[in-house]
Amino acid sequence: MDEKARYEPMSHGPIGAAVKNAMPHTEADPIGVHAAVLALFSAALNGKVMQPDGRPVVVWTALAGRSMVGRKGFALATAEKLLWDSIGEWLALRREGGISSGPSLVQTLYEREQESLTSEGGLDGRCVIVDEEWQSTLLMVKRCPKYSGVFRTSWDGKRISNVTKKDGKKVEITVQEPALGFHAHIQPALWAKFISLTEAQGGSYNRILPVMVERSKRLRRRDYRTGNPLDAIKVSGSLKTAYEWASKERRRMVLGETAADRFDEISAEYEDALEELPEDVACFIERSAEQVMRVACVLTAAERKLVVTVKALEAAKAFVDFSIASVKQLISQSNVTKSRTILPLDVKIRQKLEMYAGEMTQTQLYKALSGRYSSAQILSAVEDMADVEVIQERQRRPGANPSVYRLVPVMPEPEPEPVKPAPKRRAPAKKAAVPAARKPAAKKAAPARKKVGSKPPTSSTRPTTRSSSSSNASQVTASATRTMTRASEAQSNLSNPSIF
Incomplete structure (x- = not known):
């Protein structure tokens, strides 16, 4: 998305x-x-101009951008050129x-x-702080415990004061309606270093609208031949007329009926978003609804109108x-590292595309990457x-035809279905043997003596168990031994007739 589409x-x-x-005419x-x-x-x-509830319409902004690449000074110089005819003299005196x-x-x-008391317009305490080296000021601010409270109260337009000593006596200096x-x-890279989360949670920085900026283009050298290209910018006559209109009398903006309903929707939308955001982000944007009202009132006053519209x-x-x-990007960068690190090219490309609503031409992406990559x-x-x-x-x-780089949603790949193993064949379940009723043990009968010369068991008769086979073998051996003994006794009797 080009700069015109982003700003539109x-x-x-x-x-x-x-x-x-x-x-x-500007970079x-x-x-x-x-x-x-x-x-x-x-x-x-x-x-001069107040919100519908009577609060100031002042808008505080901060440009966050890298040196040279961000072109922060160019942005401020361009704005001053546009406003020179309308508030140029006022800026020179009140800056x-x-x-x-x-x-x-x-x-x-x-x-x-005090300086304005003798002027024709009467009491006028308007002042604008333009700090192009904000990090240096923030370093000094940490040493003053009173600064944050005075700073916040000035944005609200409420009374601020300070007690000093003069001639040994305490003197209170008071500003009833600060116009800052x-x-x-x-x-x-210095955002996280000098802007602490504690101060942000106290409300010191949710009154400022930070904006991430980058160079829009690089002007050619021939554009500088006749002087500064900013000199070719035409001042806005409409803004001059609008400032004169606002300065004539104190005015209060009002919301149209449709605009009031729309503002209620915007407020509810921001409140719902705050509930889902982490505390380190939410503390910076807690006043987003009022910031919308303030910016809308300034835009409406530039039209010399009192009724704020939906547009x-x-x-x-x-x-x-x-x-x-921009706040989310600043916090995400500071959470990744407190010092400057070199990010991979794919991460840089993705970040640039997200900043430009997901679409950039090849030339825009090349410039956004500061020309460091081919x-x-x-x-x-x-x-x-x-x-x-x-x-x-x-x-x-x-x-x-220009090449356009575009972010596209990535559909998650469907997970493959797990392969089910083939069902195993189950062996037929063995029937559990039903235990027979116990009978009283029968008395063991004495083994019958086998006659001599009885035949040994045939091979077809197989013993059922090893123990029974051993028993039969011992019985056969004992029987054969007795038979041989008897035969030898008979033979001895025959050979010895005296026995008879």
């Missing part, structure tokens, strides 16, 4: 038109430009750098109010949803990825 769902009204008109991500415009323009509307402590933040907003805008830049809500929701996806390497890696397909998209214009 969140584009609405004069702000969307201004961002689209600027894109041919910035259009969503990054959109985020910067929302932060700066809403900071100028802070205290502040990184503020790293709670007392200094209260003091800065208090001084802005905020826009920052940070590298994804404005849908465009705001698309931007907040992109921020939620087209042949990318194609070779995709051939081994079951969830990515490459198709040739036919174009009506002459020239080669």
